């Protein structure tokens with residue numbers, strides 16, 4: 653299987669060009685290639701497929717083989733891949749995902765895509781996708797007890813579910829310890845991505861994320877969008893300007909355009925290396 657290792661501010665995936673390659677069992681391949689000791693090493697697997705409704709399709713899998721509906725850092729890399737490889741010869745393109753078609757604009761440097769702006773669609777604020785309270789209710793600054801400790805949570809779906817928790821000092825958290833208790837909490841039957849957020853100023857927040865299916869990652873694009881929406885709703889930041897979200901792997905620029913109710917994310921996409929791996933033992 654030919655692949656390309658790419659990352660969006662350190663959120664790294666193994667990308668496979670399914671215009672040319674076939675992957676029979678993506679869940680098994682995701683688990684194997686993601687392993688940082690026995691595989692290639694990544695937060696998961698992303699298949700770039702042809703689409704009948706958009707310029708291409710992104711099909712993403714977490715490190716544990718579970719399928720994700722949307723991936724903010726991944727979609728920037730998919731856009732870069734299809735442009736840099738001449739699969740799509742335009743700088744405004746559409747990408748189908750399991751949470752709908754997303755529209756992307758590329759900034760080009762030396763003939764390659766560098767910065768990518770994604771229309772991430774509308775945030776979902778009812779608890780419909782995160783049935784913690786009731787299907788119709790919003791969850792903003794709601795108390796939740798996790799592993800015997802009370803937190804306050806805001807729930808935002810960006811096509812995938814996010815629980816946002818504000819803390820005083822994000823660096824001192826033991827995420828390996830508390831992350832799994834949020835991910836597998838009884839309130840989240842489909843598990844959840846959890847963002848721990850420290851407010852820096854009215855335009856800047858700093859976050860760490862425990863991702864459903866992948867554990868702590870260096871960045872989460874949908875998470876940064878959910879955090880921006882939550883921070884505006886909780887009046888932690890000034891929503892009239894873009895918010896800088898600082899993550900372990902770098903910064904993302906997020907704006908929530910309230911008149912159209914759309915969230916835009918801008919950030920880099922980076923190619924690390926191309927490779928080829930024999931997956932015959934998996935039946936591939």
Ligand SMILES: N[C@@H](CCC[C@H](N)C(=O)O)C(=O)O
Pocket residue numbers: 663714719720721722723724725726812813845863864865866869871872873874875
């Ligand atoms: N890292 C991603 C999100 C990946 C999917 C997530 N773990 C889920 O299962 O919902 C991003 O950049 O958005």
